[in-house]
Amino acid sequence: MELSLGLRNPQLFEQKKTLIKKLEDIDLSQYPIHDKKQLSLFGLELNLVNYQDSDFFSTIEKFYPASWWGEFNTNGTQVHLLSCEDLGMSSDEFENELMPDCIDWQDEMGHIGIQRDFIGLNKNDNQIIIITGKGAGDGWFNFLRWYLPRQLLKNNQVILHSSAVVKNGQAYVFLGHSGAGKSTVTELSPDGHVLGDDMNFVEVSDGQLYARSGGIGGRFFPHADCSESFPVKAFFWLNQSSQNKIYPFSKIEGVRLILASMTNIFWETLEEKERQFAFDFAIQMNELGRVYKLDFEKKPTFWEVIDDYCL
Amino acid sequence: MTIVYKRSKDLPWQEIHNEIIILNASEGEAVQLNETASFLWDCLKSPLGIEELVLNTCDHFEVPPDQAKEDINIFLKDLQSKNLIQAVDGQSR
Numbered sequence: 001m002e003l004s005l006g007l008r009n010p011q012l013f014e015q016k017k018t019l020i021k022k023l024e025d026i027d028l029s030q031y032p033i034h035d036k037k038q039l040s041l042f043g044l045e046l047n048l049v050n051y052q053d054s055d056f057f058s059t060i061e062k063f064y065p066a067s068w069w070g071e072f073n074t075n076g077t078q079v080h081l082l083s084c085e086d087l088g089m090s091s092d093e094f095e096n097e098l099m100p101d102c103i104d105w106q107d108e109m110g111h112i113g114i115q116r117d118f119i120g121l122n123k124n125d126n127q128i129i130i131i132t133g134k135g136a137g138d139g140w141f142n143f144l145r146w147y148l149p150r151q152l153l154k155n156n157q158v159i160l161h162s163s164a165v166v167k168n169g170q171a172y173v174f175l176g177h178s179g180a181g182k183s184t185v186t187e188l189s190p191d192g193h194v195l196g197d198d199m200n201f202v203e204v205s206d207g208q209l210y211a212r213s214g215g216i217g218g219r220f221f222p223h224a225d226c227s228e229s230f231p232v233k234a235f236f237w238l239n240q241s242s243q244n245k246i247y248p249f250s251k252i253e254g255v256r257l258i259l260a261s262m263t264n265i266f267w268e269t270l271e272e273k274e275r276q277f278a279f280d281f282a283i284q285m286n287e288l289g290r291v292y293k294l295d296f297e298k299k300p301t302f303w304e305v306i307d308d309y310c311l
Numbered sequence: 312m313t314i315v316y317k318r319s320k321d322l323p324w325q326e327i328h329n330e331i332i333i334l335n336a337s338e339g340e341a342v343q344l345n346e347t348a349s350f351l352w353d354c355l356k357s358p359l360g361i362e363e364l365v366l367n368t369c370d371h372f373e374v375p376p377d378q379a380k381e382d383i384n385i386f387l388k389d390l391q392s393k394n395l396i397q398a399v400d401g402q403s404r
Contacts, residue, residue, distance in 0.1 A: 251327045266339075
């Protein structure tokens, strides 16, 4: 399997693979622990062991509700947070890659992800080691974008590459390729509050779709509380245009677009059972929430066609 | 050797309103089939050769064999290039 396709710095990729090998039987007790905390992330209990500097937790704390932080529990899933500098590589050297995509595979060591600013090894869902540049920068969020989607799928939750705006207590979820205007529509929504402009969670609960803020990157919206979810009004596939127009996609097209928006599922390395589950979940989402094509011009007036059509 | 075509293994797919959507995991994308292609996909629930596919299609859509064969060849080529179906030796079916 060709894993390094698209990399600008394949030599660095090889170095990172060597670091991964070292993680197989690494003795973590040789690194001093700064602090430990539990982060209950969307219901997943992650017990974080911080070997990095003491600022790591204070940097990421604001992204999650205070109630999600708790006492470290040695029995749950442990996430070991190492810095590349602990392993003899400077942060500049570690992040010297322009390709933004995550490369993901499964081997005898476990599930592995490598991106420009993190390395992740999920040994068995109970022991996870991540290496980032020094400090909690994008490496932490990219780790979550790699790790969370598959875990959350087990709880009927997906992360959609989307922006989401809440109006009158309901979430309007905007989908589209990069550059389609997901962030733009959030800036053109004076009457709503934004959950997120890049990644949002969508879940099924009691036969209803709900959306909530992802807290895993994109612009940070301090008022968006990750613990609060909102019923999904509909999904809108964005297309910038000189006029505002809306029409529903067929059911099958809706499924295709939801599948295309499911973030970092890494279909190829997903086990067959999980793959089928994710596929069925997309079909279920499409049954519960209609997907519309939204041609929009860059003015808040696009809300008028949404309101006219969806009310 | 007689060539027959069969669906690749472990592909999640679903019929929605008479059309088929297949998850092509190796490409990370979903492939949507039109009505004719959906019919052919249904035929391939067991391996079939091109002549059998032509017969079934002519029966179902009432089209002449030449036209059916042309469409079927396009379908087979397209799905083979996406690894959604495979051509195998008919003896081993």
